[in-house]
Amino acid sequence: MKTPSTPSCYDIIIVGLGPAGATLARLLSPRFKILAIDKKPGGAQGGFKKPCGGLLAPDAQNVLARFGLTLPSHVLVSPQIFAVRTIDTTTRLIRYYQRFYLNLDRDRFDRWLISLIPPRVEVRQDACFKSLARNAGGAGYDVTYHQGGADFTVSAKHVVGADGASSAVRGALYGARQNIRHYVAIQQWFRDEHAGPFYSCVFDPDTTDCYAWGLSKNGHFIFGGAFPPKNCRARFERLKERMRQFGFRLGEPLKTEACMVLRPSGLFDCRAGRAGGFLLGEAAGFISPSSLEGISYAMASALTLGKILNGNSRAPNRVYFLRTIPIRLRLFIKNLKIPFMYFKPLRRLVMATGIHSIDMATAPGSISEQ
Ligand SMILES: Cc1cc2nc3c(=O)[nH]c(=O)nc-3n(C[C@H](O)[C@H](O)[C@H](O)COP(=O)(O)OP(=O)(O)OC[C@H]3O[C@@H](n4cnc5c(N)ncnc54)[C@H](O)[C@@H]3O)c2cc1C
Structure with a gap:
């Protein structure tokens, strides 16, 4: 076991530099000695990229506004889309709803957030968290990570797991009690061969009790969905086939991405951390x-x-547990919306009445139902 040449004792170790970890690393006081690690390689392009739709919702725009941050143009992609075409494959109902998302290059967004981390934070990319253990006095943690072919063990008073859906830090802190309802997200990138760009949201209860999406991005079309883990790939292929009947032009995939995605189902599903470890x-x-x-x-x-x-x-x-109650409540309220989106008779009612939908003068693209 090697130790790094720099001192190995930190106040805070952050694992994961997605939007959560990179934001925390930027906001922490200069009086802390901080190490931030991420398994993604740094530098130019290439390597692992987070599978994502790359849509920045109004709530996320609101948080950026509270930080006083403005988005650099290189993070945005073309086109910006203002309506989502919602398709219910069982009733064949189609409705358009106005949306206020920003269409982003997710990898560039993550890299931009990392670029805002002040130099006083020690950032190590291409560094994969392996394990953590309470240190001898019980006042902190020993954290082991792997980088450049070697293992390093460092210690810190606090460990922050910002390592996403499959969080190894959550696993280390909670063991078997960490379980949160999860799905497998699969998405493929295609050359966009539709007559015009569009954004679509698909409900197909035969393949998933969650939903699927289609999205034009910089000349590409991303089609993906979140599926129950069992037979997830077969479900995805079946849905792709079905969407061809709805005019989706899904030729040879250029790239396939998959990862776990969480879907908390109750007020107590989330895990904020324990004993000096935070999530x-x-x-x-x-x-x-x-x-x-x-x-x-x-x-x-x-x-x-x-x-x-x-x-x-x-x-x-x-x-932290108490101050994240508003987040849990917001998620709980989102759960209350679920029957109207995912319970067939209610969804049919909402879509049939056209409540909140917009009338399209011209339907975008060439995805008229066939
Ligand atoms: C297919 C898909 C589409 C989505 N589309 C959208 C969307 O359009 N808009 C939206 O708002 N949300 C979307 N989401 C959800 C969104 O991507 C996540 O909720 C968000 O990225 C969470 O941010 P995070 O910082 O918590 O974790 P992540 O963004 O997952 O970041 C975790 C970081 O931890 C690092 N990491 C993981 N394990 C280790 C380890 N062992 N050691 C070191 N580093 C590690 C990873 O490299 C990564 O950089 C989507 C999710 C999926 C799966």
Whole structure:
């Protein structure tokens, strides 16, 4: 076991530099000695990229506004889309709803957030968290990570798991009690061969009790969905076939991406952390169970924890649990929306009445139902 040449004792170790971890690393006080690690390689392009729709929802825009941050143009992609075409494959009902998302390059967004981390934070990319253990005095943690072919063990008073849906930190803190309802998200990238770009949301209860999406992005078309783990690939292929009947042009895939996505189902499904260990963003289960929007919750939970740690709270775990209750309540309210989106008779009623939908003068693209 090697130790790094720099001192190996930190106040805070952050695992994961997605929107949650990168935001926390930017916000923590200069008085802390911080190590932030991520398994993604740094530098130019290439390597692992988070599978994502790359849509920045109004709630996420609101958090950026609270930070006083403005998005650089290189993070945006073309086109910006203002309506979502919602398709119910069973009733064949189709409705358009206005949406206010920003269409982003997700990898560039993550890299931009990392670029905002001040140099005083020690950032190690291409560094994979392996394990953690309470240290001898019980006052902190020994954290082992792997980088450049070697294992390193460092210690810290606090460990923050911002390592996403499959969080290994959550596993280490909670063991078998960590379980949160999860799905497998699969998406493929195609050359966009539709007559015009569009964004679509698909409900197909035969393949999933969650939902699927289609989205034009920089000349590509992304088609994906969140599926129950059992037979997820077969379900995805079946849905692709069905969507061809709805005019989706899904030729040879250029790229296939898959990962776990969480879908918290109750008030107590999320895990905020314990005993000096904290969980942020999707590692904590903070993601909308209705839309799978998670960037806003990732940044909002980082803001909450940043304030608590900067404020030197004497019981930071308890305070973080209490101050993330509003997030849990928002997720709970999203759960209340679920029957109207996912329970067939209610969805049919909502779509048939056309409530909140918009009348399209011209339907985008060439995806008229066939
Ligand atoms: C297919 C799909 C589409 C989605 N589309 C949208 C969307 O359009 N809009 C939206 O708001 N949300 C979307 N979401 C949800 C959103 O992507 C997540 O909720 C959000 O990324 C959570 O941010 P995070 O920082 O908590 O975790 P992540 O973004 O997952 O970041 C975790 C980081 O931890 C790192 N990491 C993981 N394991 C380790 C380890 N062992 N060691 C070191 N580093 C590690 C990873 O490299 C990564 O950088 C989508 C999710 C999926 C799966």
